[in-house]
Amino acid sequence: MIDAWSASQVEFVGVTKSYKGRIVLDATNLRVAKGEFVTMIGPSGCGKSTVLKLISGLTTPSSGTVRVGNLSPKEARPTISYIFQDATLLPWRPVRQNVGLGLELDGVSRARRMEKTSSLLQLVGLEQVASAYPRELSGGMKMRVSIARALATTPQLLLMDEPFAALDEMSRDRLNEELLRLRDEQNWTAVFVTHSVAEAVFLSTRIVVLAPNPGRIHADLSVELPFPRTAVLRETPEFEALVGQVSHSLREAIAR
Amino acid sequence: MKQRLITALNAAAVFVALLAIWQIILRAFKVPPYMLPSPWAVARAATRRFPLLLNASFLTAEEAGGGLVASILAGVLIALIFAQSRWVRRMLYPYTILLQTVPIVAIAPLILMWVGAGTAAVTLIAFIISLAPIIANTTQGLISVEENLVHLFLMHNASPTQLLFKLRLPHAMPSLFVGIRIASGISVIGAITGELYAGSSRVGEGGLGYSILYASSQLQTDYLFALVLAATALGFSFFFLIMFVEWYFLHRWHESARTPEAE
Secondary structure, three states, rough: OHHHHHHHOOOEEEEEEEEEEEEEEEEEEEEOOOOOOOEEOOOOOOOHHHHHHHHOOOOOOOEEEEOOEOOHHHHHHHHEEEEEEOOOOOOOOOOOHHHHHHHHHHOOOOOHHHHHHHHHHHHHOOOOHHOOOHHHOOHHHHHHHHHHHHHHHOOOEEEEEEEOOOOOOHHHHHHHHHHHHHHHHHEEEEEEEOOOOOHHHHHHHHEEEEOOOOOOOEEEOOOOOOOOOOOHHHHHHHHHHHHHHHHHHHHHHHHH | HHHHHHHHHHHHHHHHHHHHHHHHHHHHOOOOOOOOOOOOHHHHHHHHHHHHHHHHHHHHHHHHHHHHHHHHHHHHHHHHHHHHOHHHHHHHHHHHHHHOOHHHHHHHHHHHHHOOHHHHHHHHHHHHHHHHHHHHHHHHHHHOOHHHHHHHHHHHHOHHHHHHHHHHHHEEEEEHHHHHHHHHHHHHHHHHHHHHHOOEEOOEEEOHHHHHHHHHHHOOOHHHHHHHHHHHHHHHHHHHHHHHHHEEEEEHOOHOOOOOHOO
């Protein structure tokens, strides 16, 4: 039996990842505790997507160790869900079957899948389009299906690689708020990657600023804004101040 | 609905105009009937020998269809092998190009020699000519799956069978149908070409290709025309049959298979 606390904790010890002679991530130590929402932010080439790939075991470190709970990334996969930059839906499956894909691959029975997908579709507000095909949906709705699919397997750790980058600002803000609402109800730990400072501040309990060439941690900032966070938070001076602080750190990271 | 009626009327008008031009050329240049029969003569030949024409068409359809179905089965299997690794593709792909470039007219006598005259030889020729587009397109579809989709499956520790049946094969369906559409046209051409060489073991009875050869040797130009029209109609019906099957499987989710009006 996997201990829930340790299973959703990420630990990098001296992790270096080189790819084709280039150091993508250099001797990095990182710890993500249960319940945190940690966002990796940084310019391209700083290895922020690589961090997610390492946690999920889709790539392995050149040196150092990555542990998820007390397990190796591959062993921990059943407790992890990954949300990609594009919605990565299967176009030949209606929405409900897309949401149930993970459960299906895990061998969950049809009846249980039906039950689980129904509750998730309701949670993300997509019950009416359960039998629609992905091509009939807007970008924001597709992303919602993708989120529902990731949450269907009740993950303890959610990895998100710029999931809202392709959306317009309004949909992005709405989905940010929705993501926090889901987190309230479901209690997963999150490692999130983005280019957007405002998004990072709005979502995170902690922001890790990465610097490029070679990729490394430049700053580790905690975000002390209270939960629940709603749209009005974006207009507060505290929020503005944090956005300024993170932007400043980001500029330093690029300049160095 | 009204739009469709107008389209149909336009097509019919073109058809009537073509017949008229045909008739005018006959009168103006006094073309002898064995060179170019009149449309009425062709129609008469077609109705008089309708059972024969129908038999020939069905025989050719069987041969082309058999070759096509076999090429789909074999083509998908070969594509599955090709999709396994780049190394396998590099090694074997040149031979599919060979399959595509070898002139069917040149190998038809060989196949006749190996298999013997008759339906089997013609079906084999239709099969060979249809195979390359199926292999090429299906392989492309199988290997062009987005990396993140593969990652998604890997995150659930999906088995190779799950990857194949739940991801790669459905993803390859639109490409497979492109291949089948191309193959459907050339399978009919292949069958008719095959029949020119290996048509029939009995005099006077054979597929369209054989009948065309026979009619031309007898200077029955009106019947020859009827046969050519039948061959064209056969190619058409193959194409539309495939279009329908494709539409049936893909229209719900794939962009290529929307109804023409939507475009």
